[in-house]
Amino acid sequence: MPAPQTAAPQTAIPLTSASDRGQTAGKPFPTEADVVVIGGGIAGICTALFLAKRGVRVVVCEKGTVAGEQSSRNWGWIRKQSRDPRELALMIEAQRLWHEIVPELDEDIGFKVGGVTYLIENEAEMAKRTPWLDHARAYQLDSRLLDPAEVDAMLGRTDRRFLGAIHTPSDCRAEPWKAVPAIGRLARRWGADIREGTAVRSIERQGGRVAGVVTEHGTIRCSSVVLAGGVWSRPFLENLGLDLPQLGVKSSVLRTTAAKPLSQSTFGALGASIRPREDGGYTVARSGAATFDIIPAAFRHFAAFTPILKRNWRIMTLRFGKPFFDALGQRRWQPDQMSPFEAVRMLHPAPDDPLLDDTLNAARDLFPQMKDTRSAQRWAGIIDVTPDEVPVLGPVDAVPGLFLATGFSGHGFGIGPGTGFVTAQMVMGETPIADVSGLRYARFGG
Numbered sequence: 001m002p003a004p005q006t007a008a009p010q011t012a013i014p015l016t017s018a019s020d021r022g023q024t025a026g027k028p029f030p031t032e033a034d035v036v037v038i039g040g041g042i043a044g045i046c047t048a049l050f051l052a053k054r055g056v057r058v059v060v061c062e063k064g065t066v067a068g069e070q071s072s073r074n075w076g077w078i079r080k081q082s083r084d085p086r087e088l089a090l091m092i093e094a095q096r097l098w099h100e101i102v103p104e105l106d107e108d109i110g111f112k113v114g115g116v117t118y119l120i121e122n123e124a125e126m127a128k129r130t131p132w133l134d135h136a137r138a139y140q141l142d143s144r145l146l147d148p149a150e151v152d153a154m155l156g157r158t159d160r161r162f163l164g165a166i167h168t169p170s171d172c173r174a175e176p177w178k179a180v181p182a183i184g185r186l187a188r189r190w191g192a193d194i195r196e197g198t199a200v201r202s203i204e205r206q207g208g209r210v211a212g213v214v215t216e217h218g219t220i221r222c223s224s225v226v227l228a229g230g231v232w233s234r235p236f237l238e239n240l241g242l243d244l245p246q247l248g249v250k251s252s253v254l255r256t257t258a259a260k261p262l263s264q265s266t267f268g269a270l271g272a273s274i275r276p277r278e279d280g281g282y283t284v285a286r287s288g289a290a291t292f293d294i295i296p297a298a299f300r301h302f303a304a305f306t307p308i309l310k311r312n313w314r315i316m317t318l319r320f321g322k323p324f325f326d327a328l329g330q331r332r333w334q335p336d337q338m339s340p341f342e343a344v345r346m347l348h349p350a351p352d353d354p355l356l357d358d359t360l361n362a363a364r365d366l367f368p369q370m371k372d373t374r375s376a377q378r379w380a381g382i383i384d385v386t387p388d389e390v391p392v393l394g395p396v397d398a399v400p401g402l403f404l405a406t407g408f409s410g411h412g413f414g415i416g417p418g419t420g421f422v423t424a425q426m427v428m429g430e431t432p433i434a435d436v437s438g439l440r441y442a443r444f445g446g
């Protein structure tokens, strides 16, 4: 039996060859743009796509590889189900945009409308999950409560183990490690200049407003900057003297060997959540099971995060974090100094093997078709979490020209096209297509 691999999740294919980083396809390094986007994850790449489609000169600066961090490591769920009402309208737009973007891509990204189903195992889960159906009704979603017989029929069981399930047939999935680079190539075809191996160290200001960015390869003059830096957004802002309560938690994932098809749906359950993959296996993980590295910022924001820690205390492991202490803990540097973003090109933490062993056992127990599957590959990612577990979208009032698209708290992949669309609108001074007023930076005093 081959040993399970511990490696990057079929790491996103770089858009640029290693020798060409920062100097894309022989094109000289840009000295001017309308908008610079910091970060080549799904938030930054989708923002660049929608700006480029409108003829805006946009440069994306990515310190490592497009989708090298969270955006290739996630489970690939594209769901409206159980969304916080503050982001539900945006998520509905995001799913509409996925359907528009996918036919324009040069690669099959495994986009499927297979539905999302959360299994309900006890009365406490029933009481926790079902009130959300009121929001679903308000938005006329197709979400509904399945009865035990319907759940058994979906799972191929006969034992009525579950009290029911919440099911949203129109929810989707995709292979994230393929999707984001493919959207990046689409953005390039529309004229976006995407620079891998290009860390942004700081922002230049004139009269208080954005005048450019300082990168490791030189300065790019621009009037607007979108910070879509994932877990790095907090240290970037701190260096500018701005505060963002955002912490990093490690989440581990595995993919299995091929299994008999179960259903087209992804399934969430307490012990294990699974998503069918294009390669015939499943992406498997345990929802909410995370390791929280305690870095200096954690102490400063501890009070803000206490409710999350209390809610998740059963599944969250607290430990003193040495691994990213230096990089994510560094607080001040000058634009002419090497920044933490150059020191760590890609966060690539080791997965939690005991947790994943336990999760796979739970998956085999919950889903009979997975009984004979084995672990084929394991990886982990660092999720950027805000105290209220919804993102920060929109302008920074203290620095005109600076916009944030960050803090997606473990559900930023599915909403990515919506994020990009409304961020492009806000940069252009337009009213966003969906109400995102509940996601403003100002809610944290910024």
Ligand SMILES: Cc1cc2nc3c(=O)[nH]c(=O)nc-3n(C[C@H](O)[C@H](O)[C@H](O)COP(=O)(O)OP(=O)(O)OC[C@H]3O[C@@H](n4cnc5c(N)ncnc54)[C@H](O)[C@@H]3O)c2cc1C
Binding pocket: 038, 039, 040, 041, 042, 043, 044, 061, 062, 063, 064, 065, 066, 067, 068, 069, 070, 071, 072, 073, 074, 075, 076, 077, 078, 079, 198, 199, 200, 201, 228, 229, 230, 231, 232, 233, 236, 251, 252, 253, 341, 345, 346, 380, 381, 382, 383, 405, 406, 407, 408, 409, 410, 411, 412, 413, 414, 415
């Ligand atoms: C294990 C796991 C499972 C998840 N499952 C799901 C799911 O099923 N569905 C879902 O919707 N979401 C899921 N998520 C969350 C989702 O992956 C993230 O919310 C989303 O990818 C965030 O995208 P982003 O662009 O904001 O950040 P990232 O993908 O982290 O990208 C930020 C990028 O910015 C770059 N960067 C940062 N600072 C700088 C700088 N100064 N200069 C240049 N570059 C910089 C980084 O290198 C990085 O590539 C999951 C996440 C994880 C880790």
